[in-house]
Amino acid sequence: MDLNTVVEMRDARHRETWRPGDAWLGGGTYLFSEPQPHVRRLVDLSRMEWEPVRMTPTGDLEIAATCTIARLSRFAQDADWSAAPLFEQCCRAFLASWKIWNMATVGGNLCNGLPAGPMISLTAALGGVCELWAQSGSRREVPVADFVVGAGVKVLEPGELLRSITVPARGLAARTAFRQASLYGLGRSGALLVGTLDPVDGELVLTVTASTVRPIRLRFPLPPNADAMREAVGFGIAPHEYFDDIHGLPEWRRHMTFRFAEEIRRELIEEDGR
Known part of the structure; x- marks a missing residue:
């Protein structure tokens, strides 16, 4: 246009x-x-010529805001991290044409702040941190989960720039479980949940996106049973935090959130023998 x-x-x-x-x-x-x-x-x-995506000396993954979805997908395909499959799953959640894949950027997806933004889902679930540059030259870091605070609402100040997102090595080493639903075969995500199991202390973190107006992360230091998961979702997400648009009513999004949360719990906890 x-x-x-x-x-x-x-x-x-x-x-x-x-x-x-x-x-x-x-x-x-x-x-x-x-x-x-x-x-x-x-x-x-x-023309900033930022390196699209790279591994840091400490084993973290740094993704430039200008990195395209196609570039991130290719990079993750050759990786040996436990969380590598999640990158392709979230990239595919765009359900976009190859033209969009080769032009759309990771930073643009975050800065739109849409509930269904799959790069928000990916980086929030893995504990990503945004580096923001202000017009004054100052810099600050904000966790991805705190960067988007509502549907299309971010913590960016006027003129502030998202430079990059850093995913910690510990997040890359986590076991993951992915669930996504749309009302239509090629529709926008109405619910997208990611579970991660920490490789060090076994903490389970459930990241809820698409069904909610902002990313919501629920932490379980000890392996939860079905009742604990259901209670955490019920009390951790307020009724007004479920998104409402043509891609899904809040009641349906809430139902899918409970359903996927339990499926993820079973995949990461019970199937792991915990």
Whole structure:
């Protein structure tokens, strides 16, 4: 879609004063998907030449905000982490064309803040941390689970930039279980839950996304039984936190959340013999 209100595009390498009507341009799959009448200037991140995805010396995974979904998928396919299958599962949850896969960015998916954003699901479940750059030059770190605080609502300040997401080595070593449901065969996720089992202390963490307006993480230091899981989901997610749109009523999303939570518990706890 043509953005006929845009009058200027500038290179993000050259810092200028941020002003109303500015927008960061990564892959552009969201920006160019619908009218953006408030946007006057695009700040192009493509020339920043950040390394898309890399392993740090400490064994963490650093994903640049400009890393495309296709690039992340290819990188994870060659990895030997226990959590490697989760990367492809979440990438496939886009149900997008190859054109979107090769243009859409991980950072763009997080910064849209949509409940069904699968990169939010992936990085929140593995304990990812966002690195944010302010216009003043200051930097701060925010866990992915705290980065999105509502449907389309993030903690970003005006002009603040998501530079990268770092997934800790301990998260990469976790056993994972994935469940996703849509109302339609090629529809947006109505519920997407990920369970992780910590390789060190055996803690089970259930990350609920898509069915809720924000990522919600429920922790179980000891292996939960069915009653404990049901109680944690029932009390840990308030009724108003279930999302409501054309892709699923809150009642259905809540039902699928309880169902998937128990399936994940069984897969990671009972099938593991715990």
